[in-house]
Amino acid sequence: MATENVRPIIGVFDSGVGGLTVLRELLLEVPGADYLYFGDTARLPYGSKSAATVAKYACSAVRYLEQLGAEMVVIACNTACALAYPEIERCVNVPVMGVIRPGAESAAKASHTKKVVVIATEGTVGSHAYSTALSEWKVSAQEKACPLFVPLVEEGWTDHPITEQVAHVYLDELTRSGSSADVLLLGCTHYPLLKELLRRVVPPQMAIVDSAESTARSVAVKMQRLTASVTAPHIRFFATDSIEKFRRTGTKFLSREIGEVALVNMEP
Amino acid sequence: MATENVRPIIGVFDSGVGGLTVLRELLLEVPGADYLYFGDTARLPYGSKSAATVAKYACSAVRYLEQLGAEMVVIACNTACALAYPEIERCVNVPVMGVIRPGAESAAKASHTKKVVVIATEGTVGSHAYSTALSEWKVSAQEKACPLFVPLVEEGWTDHPITEQVAHVYLDELTRSGSSADVLLLGCTHYPLLKELLRRVVPPQMAIVDSAESTARSVAVKMQRLTASVTAPHIRFFATDSIEKFRRTGTKFLSREIGEVALVNMEP
Numbered sequence: 001m002a003t004e005n006v007r008p009i010i011g012v013f014d015s016g017v018g019g020l021t022v023l024r025e026l027l028l029e030v031p032g033a034d035y036l037y038f039g040d041t042a043r044l045p046y047g048s049k050s051a052a053t054v055a056k057y058a059c060s061a062v063r064y065l066e067q068l069g070a071e072m073v074v075i076a077c078n079t080a081c082a083l084a085y086p087e088i089e090r091c092v093n094v095p096v097m098g099v100i101r102p103g104a105e106s107a108a109k110a111s112h113t114k115k116v117v118v119i120a121t122e123g124t125v126g127s128h129a130y131s132t133a134l135s136e137w138k139v140s141a142q143e144k145a146c147p148l149f150v151p152l153v154e155e156g157w158t159d160h161p162i163t164e165q166v167a168h169v170y171l172d173e174l175t176r177s178g179s180s181a182d183v184l185l186l187g188c189t190h191y192p193l194l195k196e197l198l199r200r201v202v203p204p205q206m207a208i209v210d211s212a213e214s215t216a217r218s219v220a221v222k223m224q225r226l227t228a229s230v231t232a233p234h235i236r237f238f239a240t241d242s243i244e245k246f247r248r249t250g251t252k253f254l255s256r257e258i259g260e261v262a263l264v265n266m267e268p
Numbered sequence: 269m270a271t272e273n274v275r276p277i278i279g280v281f282d283s284g285v286g287g288l289t290v291l292r293e294l295l296l297e298v299p300g301a302d303y304l305y306f307g308d309t310a311r312l313p314y315g316s317k318s319a320a321t322v323a324k325y326a327c328s329a330v331r332y333l334e335q336l337g338a339e340m341v342v343i344a345c346n347t348a349c350a351l352a353y354p355e356i357e358r359c360v361n362v363p364v365m366g367v368i369r370p371g372a373e374s375a376a377k378a379s380h381t382k383k384v385v386v387i388a389t390e391g392t393v394g395s396h397a398y399s400t401a402l403s404e405w406k407v408s409a410q411e412k413a414c415p416l417f418v419p420l421v422e423e424g425w426t427d428h429p430i431t432e433q434v435a436h437v438y439l440d441e442l443t444r445s446g447s448s449a450d451v452l453l454l455g456c457t458h459y460p461l462l463k464e465l466l467r468r469v470v471p472p473q474m475a476i477v478d479s480a481e482s483t484a485r486s487v488a489v490k491m492q493r494l495t496a497s498v499t500a501p502h503i504r505f506f507a508t509d510s511i512e513k514f515r516r517t518g519t520k521f522l523s524r525e526i527g528e529v530a531l532v533n534m535e536p
Contacts, residue, residue, distance in 0.1 A: 041317075042311075042317060042318075042321050043310075043311060044316075045313075048312075048513070049309075049310060049509050050310075050509050050510040050513075053310050053509050147419060147422070147423055148416075148419055148420065150419075151415060151416055151418075151419040152416065154415070155415055155416055162430060162433055162434060162437070165430055166430060169430070241317050241321050242317070242318040245316070245318075
């Protein structure tokens, strides 16, 4: 069991509050660590931006986490992992863990037909990062951008009939009528909030794999000695725009109250 | 009629491609000018950002247009006008025209009941900028944020049954069952693309006023000598992120092909 003076600090980075779904899973899987969470809310969303822009923004954020003492950085942002993982790894001296490899590995293990449907933002889908990762396990991927899911989640319509209709428009063709895919991989941090709704939309025999959970389990494997703790993790939050909005909207992603949030200015 | 050597240059600024609906109206109303259009696509959307962040971004963009020779700047971005108009006016030496006052004036003139429903982004609604402007004409405003309209337009669902349902969820309470409002004011540059759909959603006696059209007419009044021209306006486009995406998505907002787009880096 970890003692107070050896608690490592894990940095978690996302373009906004979505990565709090990854932090939520980390708090369950690795309660023996302390956490720094950085949401680049002034520059979100990354999903519609170019690889060069995403790399620049993500590197400045993870360097900030390293300077604050993070001994490992989890890139909770699927888009940043998809478009700029090698650049992010190069720009810091601490280990970096992304969400794509753990998500792809879990999906590959869950699939018997070796066919997976991946849903994500436009940027992630355009990069084919999940498809590339899944091919290592000889699994083929059908990737589908679902650009309305993030705004629907942010509107709070996580259980709304309109969201269910949108999900049918996006997914029916890929999951029904003769498709042999047996896993739906949630490749965006916002999508865990739609898991129950998606369960009703896709066929019952289709497994739903969440990259946030898979990532937390991978971090737990790396840090086995930290999976139990006598004291609660200490968490510090940083955002680049409105801290009130971060607290207000972040609560539903983290499933708990968010305390103090520090405002960070990333530009001169 | 303007001759070639006296054609003034009008700068048009928006957070993205939405302001091309304002440029489209300007090309109809003021064809005797040349245009510079700046879309701050790397930092969009402004609608969910704080006033301080929006002011900083908008000022850097309008200064850029001034340096390129703009003799007047039109702030096509409702959110920037709502949150940072005084700051933007102060940071350049050329006249600045926003979209909120012209939109409010047209709506006030169109309303017999002196009650207007304003739809806009969260940031614009939260600022109550339209409400403040309308109160000068003794018109009361009911303001409603419609955060899903922008992503629905960007998804291309401008005539989709799901978009029509979303519009009913947002608007029915405000426009039906005893409401005496007789004007719907479109307070976001993306909304003109939903005008036909909204026409079906709101009661037939309700007028729809579009800030983009109203703004172009206000610019035309200021520049009367330029409302006719023998040659087509010269237009240069600038964007802070993916120029391909700007061209692809911008076409439907401008209703014509977009030529060369220059990539601008606004950060060091």
